[in-house]
C-alpha cells in the first residue's frame with residue numbers, strides 16, 4: 001500500500017501577458033506566454049481520517065489551511081469525480097512566494113491533484129487532470145504542464161512552446177502580496193474607455209524562445225498588468241530600476257506581481273544583478289534561478305509495510 005506521494009511543482013513567470021477587454025464572466029482573454037522556473041513547492045499526500053492541510057516554509061502563515069486552499073480543492077475535485085472521500089493529509093512545503101504573481105497556489109493545486117491520483121491509483125487521464133486543473137483556476141493547467149506554453153482563453157487553453165535554451169532569471173520578492181482580481185480591476189480602471197485590442201502572442205517573442213536568444217527575448221517581453229501592479233504598489237518602480245541599473249537585460253513585474261523578474265545574459269550576470277538588488281533595500285528577498293523546467297512531477301513515493 002502507498003503510504004505517501006510527494007510531487008514537486010515549479011513557479012512561473014509570464015514573459016508575455018497580453019490582456020484583452022473584460023469579458024462578461026469577469027475574466028479577461030489573454031495571450032499568456034508562461035515559462036516555468038526553478039522555484040518549487042513540494043506537495044506530499046498521505047492517507048488520513050479526514051481532509052487536512054498543513055504548510056511549512058517562510059511564508060506558511062499566509063497560506064489558508066481550510067477548504068479554500070487550492071490543494072484541498074484539487075483533492076476534493078478528484079475524489080468527487082471518482083466517487084470517493086478525499087481523506088488525505090496534504091502537506092505543502094512552500095518555497096514559492098505567496099500572492100506574488102508566480103502561481104504558487106496553482107502549483108499546489110496541480111501538485112495535490114497529481115499526488116492524489118498516484119496515492120489513490122485513480123488512473124485519471126492527462127485530459128481529465130487538465131480539465132480539473134482548468135476548473136480550479138486559469139493558471140493551474142500550466143503548473144501541471146510546465147516548460148513553456150502559450151495560454152489562450154483565460155490562460156487555461158495551452159499550447160506547448162519549443163525553447164532553444166535555458167534563460168537565467170533573478171526574482172525580487174516584495175513585502176506582502178497583491179490580489180490578482182484587484183490587479184486586473186486596476187488594469188481595467190487605468191484603461192478607462194480606451195479601446196483594447198484582442199490579445200495576440202508576439203512573433204518576435206516566440207522566435208526568441210525558440211532560438212534561446214536572451215537578448216531577443218528581453219527586447220520582446222511585455223506585461224499588460226505591470227502598470228496596474230505598479231499603480232497599486234508604487235515602490236516596485238525602485239526595484240525595477242535597481243535591477244535595470246545592475247545590468248538586467250529586461251526588468252518586469254511577474255504576472256500580477258508584486259514579485260519582479262529580471263532576465264539576465266547568464267548565471268554570472270544573474271548573481272551580479274542579485275547582489276545589487278539585495279543591497280538596494282528595495283525588496284524582501286532575492287532568488288536566482290532559470291527556466292524552462294518541467295511541470296508537476298512525482299519525486300517521491302513511500303510504501304507502508306502492511
Ligand SMILES: C[C@@](CO)(OP(=O)(O)O)[C@H](O)COP(=O)(O)OP(=O)(O)OC[C@H]1O[C@@H](n2ccc(N)nc2=O)[C@H](O)[C@@H]1O
Pocket residue numbers: 014017026027028029030032100101102103104106136137138139140153154155180181184254255256257
Ligand atoms: C495574472 C496571472 C497571470 O498568469 O497569474 P498571477 O500573476 O496572478 O499568478 C493569471 O491570469 C491569474 O490566474 P489565476 O490566479 O489562476 O486566476 P483565477 O483564479 O482563474 O482568477 C482569479 C481572478 O482573476 C481575474 N482574472 C483571472 C484570469 C483572467 N484571464 N482574467 C481575469 O480577469 C478574475 O477577476 C478572476 O476572478
Ligand SMILES: Nc1ncnc2c1ncn2[C@@H]1O[C@H](COP(=O)(O)OP(=O)(O)O)[C@@H](O)[C@H]1O
Pocket residue numbers: 062063064068069070071092097098099100101102103104105106108109177178180256257
Ligand atoms: N496552496 C496555496 N498557496 C498559496 N496561496 C493559496 C493557496 N491556496 C489558496 N491560496 C490563496 O490564493 C491567493 C493567491 O496566492 P498565490 O497563488 O500564491 O499567488 P498568485 O495568484 O499571485 O500567483 C493567496 O493569497 C491565498 O489566499
